[in-house]
Amino acid sequence: MVEDILKLDFNIIGVITPRINLPSFPKDLSKVVTYKPEESLKIVGLDIKDLDNLSTKEFSKLQLAASLGNDVIVLYDFSKGLNRKEINYFKLVFKRITKHYKKVILVSRDIEFLATTCDYFAIYTNHIVYKTDNIFDDNLYKYIDMPKIVKFIKYANSKGACLNETTDINELMKDIYRRVNEN
């Protein structure tokens, strides 16, 4: 899968696929986080000594810590276990990472997370079934659910609201205020 996705010329790519196989790690933390271990664990906010009984959040963070030395970072089901504040923090981390010519590939079924994080979206079964850089592309939704903000804007525009396409709730809020007051 990764080879197909790497050909796409975008930095943060969301891959939506029916089956996600989580990576497995050796039991020894020092064999998992090998690139600048102290710094990597600090960046992801992981304070663990061993890999026994990890919560889903810790597992997600460990994936990233283990990958920070790579040019291509592939994360599976990354948003699982993370709260919104942590997800917003990691979005900034991804943006910073990709400024250093690295690529981030997020393999997930969490479309709410992917919609606000990625530059590009690919639906993948055994091959890329559909790909687009536009989360408002209707063809995407033959395969997956619509993010709630996209659903709201599309329905509102079908009623003549003329809202701008955005995945930022604050921008949406301002736009609604403007449009409603114009009427």
Add this chain to the structure above:
Amino acid sequence: MNINKSINTTIITDNNVKVLEYFKGENIVSNPLNLKLVDSDFVVLNDVLRYLKDSDVQIFLKKLESKNIHFVNITSKIEEVLYAQRLIVYTDDKVQIEGPVISVLKEERILKKLGFGLPFIYDLSLQLNYYGLIDSIYLDEKVLVDKLW
């Protein structure tokens, strides 16, 4: 943690491993493929609903309801709180707040401070209500749009 097994409950948490300790011996479903095999009057869903399409979640929850099976849904996804009647927020090894879903969502400052935020439609409704564009909180996006336009 006090769980009423006759009320559907969401536990929103950043540590599912800790929460699961309260449910030893219960029917715990962690694999979405095992959702169809649920055969109990009470089931613990361990962060599995995220793997389903919204329409499939609704079908699954309706099936549980028809069989009189109640559930606890353990998740970090704030959008899922709207699937149940009761909400428990569990972080730092303790219950931070609990109650009927809408009552807990009204404690938005606590939820934001804990890092969870609010479900999209509730958050949007709240802000629109604050700015006087709507008169109430709506949890259905179509109803909300119809109120605005």
